[in-house]
Amino acid sequence: ESWINRIxxxxxxxxxVGILIVTVGALVERQWLGAFSGSIVLxxxxxxxxxxxHLRVPLPVELTLITSVFLYASFALGEARDFYEKIWWWDLALHGVAALTIGIIGFLSIYVFYMTHRIQIAAGWIATITFALAVSLGTIWEIFEFLMDWNFGLNMQKSGLVDTMTDLMINAxxxxxxxxIGYFYVHGNDGLYGRRIIRAVIDRQAKT
Structure with a gap:
């Protein structure tokens, strides 16, 4: 699988690099907010x-790829190429992917401690914490969108309340x-859900 990881x-x-190019382009054109946003995204x-x-949680390469794809789709395509305006479901899809990715990262972080017996916790609680973490971060993002619209006159919330509530439901x-995924994996049904990603974390943890 090493060649897959390299790809x-x-x-x-x-x-x-694509995000960097868009960010530099915004900087050259003196679009300061776009340049700042691009820097944060990068x-x-x-x-x-x-x-x-820093947390010593071994994460698989797949999550790095998913994160990069999501952020590129959000900034370089969504903002710079106006995909949010051109494709009505773009924002909804990205919110769903973001929540799923954050939830999986949260689950993996908890599961590593569970697997190494550093915490003793039921599978139901692992699932609950995973859900709460992803929903909480999604809510923080909606607050960020509101503050950006309020302070800088942007239109990140689009239709306001409807957009916010739809995003929160997709996030949930x-x-x-x-x-x-986390619950069934803990109960041993790893063949059904995300076996490659979770197995990669376990294998890397075993090597450390």
């Missing part, structure tokens, strides 16, 4: 590596899927 890392790197692409290094659905 995934290469794709993630290409997407990071830093966020390194979040899985930072989590792995993605979080629920991640929680179900």
């Amino acid at each position: 995934e890392l290469t794709i993630a790197l290409v997407l990071q 830093l966020l692409t390194f979040a899985p590596a930072l989590i792995e290094r 659905a993605g979080a629920a899927i991640a929680a179900v």
Whole structure:
């Protein structure tokens, strides 16, 4: 699987370069808010590596790729190429993917401690914490959108209350899927859900 990992890392790197190009373009055109947003997005692409290094939670390459794809789709396509306006379901899809990804990362973080017997917790509680983490971060993002619209005159919330509530419901659905994945995996039904990603974490943890 090493060649697969190399391909995934290469794709993630290409997407990071794409975000960098868009950010530099915004800077050259003196679109300061776009340049600032691009800088933040580029830093966020390194979040899985930072989590792995500082929290000592081994994360698979797939999550780095998923994070890069999501952030590229959100910033380089959604904002810079106006996909949010051109494709009505773009924002909804990204919120669902974000919630699912955050939920899986949260589950993996908890499961590593569970697997190594550093915590004793029932599968139901692991699923509950996974769900709560993803929903909480999704809610924080909605607050961020409101503050950006309020302070900088943007239109991140689009239709206001309807957009916010729809995003929160999509976020909750993605979080629920991640929680179900975690619950069934803990109960041994790993053949049904995300076996490759979760197995990669376990294998890397065993090597450390």
